[in-house]
Amino acid sequence: xxxxxxxxxxxxxxxxxxxxxxxxxxxxxxxxxxxxxxxxxxxxxxxxxxxxxxxxxxxxxxxxxxxxxxxxxxxxxxxxxxxxxxxxxxxxxxxxxxxxxxxxxxxxxxxxxxxxxxxxxxxxxxxxxxxxxxxxxxxxxxxxxxxxxxxxxxxxxxxxxxxxxxxxxxxxxxxxxxxxxxxxxxxxxxxxxxxxxxxxxxxxxxxxxxxxxxxxxxxxxxxxxxxxxxxxxxxxxxxxxxxxxxxxxxxxxxxxxxxxxxxxxxxxxxxxxxxxxxxxxxxxxxxxxxxxxxxxxxxxxxxxxxxxxxxxxxxxxxxxxxxxxxxxxxxxxxxxxxxxxxxxxxxxxxxxxxxxxxxxxxxxxxxxxxxxxxxxxxxxxxxxxxxxxxxxxxxxxxxxxxxxxxxxxxxxxxxxxxxxxxxxxxxxxxxxxxxxxxxxxxxxxxxxxxxxxxxxxxxxxxxxxxxxxxxxxxxxxxxxxxxxxxxxxxxxxxxxxxxxxxxxxxx
Amino acid sequence: xxxxxxxxxxxxxxxxxxxxxxxxxxxxxxxxxxxxxxxxxxxxxxxxxxxxxxxxxxxxxxxxxxxxxxxxxxxxxxxxxxxxxxxxxxxxxxxxxxxxxxxxxxxxxxxxxxxxxxxxxxxxxxxxxxxxxxxxxxxxxxxxxxxxxxxxxxxxxxxxxxxxxxxxxxxxxxxxxxxxxxxxx
Numbered sequence: 196x197x198x199x200x201x202x203x204x205x206x207x208x209x210x211x212x213x214x215x216x217x218x219x220x221x222x223x224x225x226x227x228x229x230x231x232x233x234x235x236x237x238x239x240x241x242x243x244x245x246x247x248x249x250x251x252x253x254x255x256x257x258x259x260x261x262x263x264x265x266x267x268x269x270x271x272x273x274x275x276x277x278x279x280x281x282x283x284x285x286x287x288x289x290x291x292x293x294x295x296x297x298x299x300x301x302x303x304x305x306x307x308x309x310x311x312x313x314x315x316x317x318x319x320x321x322x323x324x325x326x327x328x329x330x331x332x333x334x335x336x337x338x339x340x341x342x343x344x345x346x347x348x349x350x351x352x353x354x355x356x357x358x359x360x361x362x363x364x365x366x367x368x369x370x371x372x373x374x375x376x377x378x379x380x381x382x383x384x385x386x387x388x389x390x391x392x393x394x395x396x397x398x399x400x401x402x403x404x405x406x407x408x409x410x411x412x413x414x415x416x417x418x419x420x421x422x423x424x425x426x427x428x429x430x431x432x433x434x435x436x437x438x439x440x441x442x443x444x445x446x447x448x449x450x451x452x453x454x455x456x457x458x459x460x461x462x463x464x465x466x467x468x469x470x471x472x473x474x475x476x477x478x479x480x481x482x483x484x485x486x487x488x489x490x491x492x493x494x495x496x497x498x499x500x501x502x503x504x505x506x507x508x509x510x511x512x513x514x515x516x517x518x519x520x521x522x523x524x525x526x527x528x529x530x531x532x533x534x535x536x537x538x539x540x541x542x543x544x545x546x547x548x549x550x551x552x553x554x555x556x557x558x559x560x561x562x563x564x565x566x567x568x569x570x571x572x573x574x575x576x577x578x579x580x581x582x583x584x585x586x587x588x589x590x591x592x593x594x595x596x597x598x599x600x601x602x603x604x605x606x607x608x609x610x611x612x613x614x615x616x617x618x619x620x621x622x623x624x625x626x627x628x629x630x631x632x633x634x635x636x637x638x639x640x641x642x643x644x645x646x647x648x649x650x651x652x653x654x655x656x657x658x659x660x661x662x663x664x665x666x667x668x669x670x671x672x673x674x675x676x677x678x679x680x681x682x683x684x685x686x687x688x689x690x691x692x693x694x695x696x697x698x699x700x701x702x
Numbered sequence: 703x704x705x706x707x708x709x710x711x712x713x714x715x716x717x718x719x720x721x722x723x724x725x726x727x728x729x730x731x732x733x734x735x736x737x738x739x740x741x742x743x744x745x746x747x748x749x750x751x752x753x754x755x756x757x758x759x760x761x762x763x764x765x766x767x768x769x770x771x772x773x774x775x776x777x778x779x780x781x782x783x784x785x786x787x788x789x790x791x792x793x794x795x796x797x798x799x800x801x802x803x804x805x806x807x808x809x810x811x812x813x814x815x816x817x818x819x820x821x822x823x824x825x826x827x828x829x830x831x832x833x834x835x836x837x838x839x840x841x842x843x844x845x846x847x848x849x850x851x852x853x854x855x856x857x858x859x860x861x862x863x864x865x866x867x868x869x870x871x872x873x874x875x876x877x878x879x880x881x882x883x884x885x886x887x
Binding site: 629642 | 743745
């Protein structure tokens, strides 16, 4: 392992890795549970459209909810069984709010729908993207953005480099590590497919130097290919896509630009492996590798069907060693406390850590900010966290926005180094969601204003039209009166003539 | 002395022409202040301020006829923003005009609705769909929660439903922690 041509980014921290505990055992398959709960919102974008109704029999791999528009992903039945109901269930989301889920009762036969492998070597780019839009594959690194959309490029965009993110920098998480050790071939094949679709000249895998076995496995799998495996130093948050790009290529993605604007696309290892499995074997996205670690009896990685209740995973991992029953989804740096252990495993769930007072001691008392700027030194995106904290805390949201709050990746480095133990990232999250809500209500106000103005204009127009109609009618009425007068004069004249004639006759 | 006079007169005429030309060429239509006030107002169009909509209220504020604290949906935050814009002292919202309520949308009980169209005529943002003797319904995404449709309904079938938080509209809360006495080292 050599560290060559690496461009170090500013800041970053090096927390205890705690990775070894969950890599002692190979990836195991979790048994099919008694009930599967599949949230319709497991990805970024539009909520999937339900295609089944309660009572339907479904087969493993059958689409049960299809993608609604481009930025959306389909949901497939993870095993065969019966649709029990479609109801609101608690999701693995920091809000702990319920959302709509499809609930499947497995029949334990695990019968596959007819698998349709795709001859990807023969198809062209558009056909492959079209095929992948049915796959339900989303970014498995945690961003859950529909993958087929990332493979699509505009006419004026050319992708030179495909970066495969194998850094997995957060402590405790080992799902990508184990995947690389055991299924390196799938990852390399998937990377080659993605490279072909994107038309990229180069494909670089970025891996941290703490994953020696995974590195060796990837190296072996990539032997006869042009895929380059590049080692980066272990430093959190090197797994952030933009940080990894900088590490590997020395290119800083400018503010308000995306890496594709610079000809770089990034995929997570698990995502490219899923793409390979879908095209080669016709297996859609129905499971993922989840690390269960922390204060459970046997920390390990499991291949878990989506929708499996978390409690099943905990049970299989030997149960919890702690009475607190507090679980963190994601890593200790960016993760959040799960609202319940009944939440289902979703596409975004890469790791679940059981918290314990030994692993995560209670937060130390918060003290005032002394503006030591240690956070600024640690910030990997070169922000001024102490200023952002100041503005967020006092709800000066516009100011926070001006100081580039939205470039914050919420990595938690600032909170980690803060000598006053201030939960800085929580303030940024608060300020961000408050600004987003304000922008939304501003937009709603603008729509209301437009609709109101349109209504007033319409009423005005209708009034005018009515007035015109009345005027016309009045004019018409006048004409009629005149005509009638004329008629009556003529009639009167005729009458007179008649009378005259009669008198003449009499005479 | 005559030269000086000529120069001054020439300058006066020239500058006068430039000013006169720019006054016509760069004329600003309408009062920009009204637009800026209107941008702060929440556009609920509820009329609680005593004016028939947000724009008329904005016009009244700009003219100095109305106070800045008559808008309950805008709340204290709105009153603060208006005070800042107008260079006036902040005043809390006058409770005579109403109190700020959580965001709600109207809901029509469709089994009771008789299809009289009175609510449609009252809605300031055309957010009610229906026709005479046909059931009416609210387009919830367009409803501003102004409550103007409530009084005209002859069968009282409209209720206000508060907008509940869902996983999409959910916000991170302001972090709260207790300040503790640090232990002596």
